[in-house]
Amino acid sequence: MSARDAIEIDPPYDFPGYKSTALRAPKQPLIRVAPHPLEIAGPAFSRSFAKESEADLTTWGKSAPLGEKMILVGRVLDEDGKPVRNSLLELWQCNASGRYAHPVDQHNAPLDPNFLGQGKVLTGDNGEYRFVTIKPGAYPWRNHPWAWRPAHIHLSLFGNAYAQRIITQMFFPADPLLPIDPIFNSVPDPEARQRMVCKLDLEQGIEEEALGYRFDIVLRGAKSTPTGV
Amino acid sequence: MGNRTPSQTIGPFFHVGLKWEDGEKVQFAGTGERVVLTGCVYDGGGTAIADALVETWQADPSGKVPGAGAAVRAYGYSRAMTGSDGRYTIETLMPGACTGAGGEKYAPQINVTIFARGLLKAVRTRVFLAAADATRDDPLARAAGARAGTLIASQDAKDRSVWRWDVRLQGKDETAFIDF
Numbered sequence A: 001m002s003a004r005d006a007i008e009i010d011p012p013y014d015f016p017g018y019k020s021t022a023l024r025a026p027k028q029p030l031i032r033v034a035p036h037p038l039e040i041a042g043p044a045f046s047r048s049f050a051k052e053s054e055a056d057l058t059t060w061g062k063s064a065p066l067g068e069k070m071i072l073v074g075r076v077l078d079e080d081g082k083p084v085r086n087s088l089l090e091l092w093q094c095n096a097s098g099r100y101a102h103p104v105d106q107h108n109a110p111l112d113p114n115f116l117g118q119g120k121v122l123t124g125d126n127g128e129y130r131f132v133t134i135k136p137g138a139y140p141w142r143n144h145p146w147a148w149r150p151a152h153i154h155l156s157l158f159g160n161a162y163a164q165r166i167i168t169q170m171f172f173p174a175d176p177l178l179p180i181d182p183i184f185n186s187v188p189d190p191e192a193r194q195r196m197v198c199k200l201d202l203e204q205g206i207e208e209e210a211l212g213y214r215f216d217i218v219l220r221g222a223k224s225t226p227t228g229v
Numbered sequence B: 001m002g003n004r005t006p007s008q009t010i011g012p013f014f015h016v017g018l019k020w021e022d023g024e025k026v027q028f029a030g031t032g033e034r035v036v037l038t039g040c041v042y043d044g045g046g047t048a049i050a051d052a053l054v055e056t057w058q059a060d061p062s063g064k065v066p067g068a069g070a071a072v073r074a075y076g077y078s079r080a081m082t083g084s085d086g087r088y089t090i091e092t093l094m095p096g097a098c099t100g101a102g103g104e105k106y107a108p109q110i111n112v113t114i115f116a117r118g119l120l121k122a123v124r125t126r127v128f129l130a131a132a133d134a135t136r137d138d139p140l141a142r143a144a145g146a147r148a149g150t151l152i153a154s155q156d157a158k159d160r161s162v163w164r165w166d167v168r169l170q171g172k173d174e175t176a177f178i179d180f
């Protein structure tokens, strides 16, 4: 368990249900150290690093991508509830058929010429963000027989300090694949797992056009390092 | 406290979504000694990891935290993706030594975060761009003890601007990873 949490929140490195951890999980204990001055500071991205067009994944192609259009809104907060402002949030996902626009993805599902699946924003003054996209499909993987990943969106966050840097995945409510997904279930605490599931929020959608979902993200807070920095 | 969003793996399909133009070239407001940090990332079976994302963050040549500036991308930060041979390469400036709030003396180093398929959460550490005897008083070198050697980059004998540092996620000579 990491020193800063009363209960373990992140998954362990070694999780036999997810086969790729077998040779990649470090076996030696992590060395606990006070944060370096750089680790309590963070890189400063200019607002222009994320183009406005990168918040709308449905306008990348010549016409609209296939799939269920959705608006994803949320706030990035720290553990003390403070908004994480002006912070880089990147997102990537497969298309509505469950195929990534990525050379390594060999899933026999169609690519969508109008969907790349890449987005970027900087959070606003209240830590808020908004993306327009389509709901990604489920896709098979070779981890075990009949393995399918539940629909998910990959999210990468910088926070305001290097110590807050995290990559996670967002899932959808009531997905029947969630109970059998080793990656989702690698998070030991069932309540923490639910914090990776977005909520339907119809009014954030667009009437007769797009469904709305809300997903708030909580990063490490100011009091969360062993030395309280 | 305790309500954080958990970490999940980056998976194998991040290369398009997380691509930064010239991500492996670190930008700074000023100039300094140009250096290259390069090496390979290996798994516990000694196989090169072709789908790791290596990010670095470092002090500027004077030892200060790089602040906001005119650059579109953040100063002092890089993002590199390993190739089929597991190799990453970062072009940067030599970080200055710096002093912590409690007077700790930090040797010239680069803070490193690595994400990969099979890593449900990032591994983090710091690599020293200094000879071993120049790291002796560094807080991490002390804490790592016998494992500190896994964090010292080696300066190329011919091209002194090149520093080599391999990462072993597991097994013999496993890199010392940190929690801070």
Ligand SMILES: [Fe+2]
Binding pocket: A149, A152, A154, B011, B013
């Ligand atoms: Fe995925």
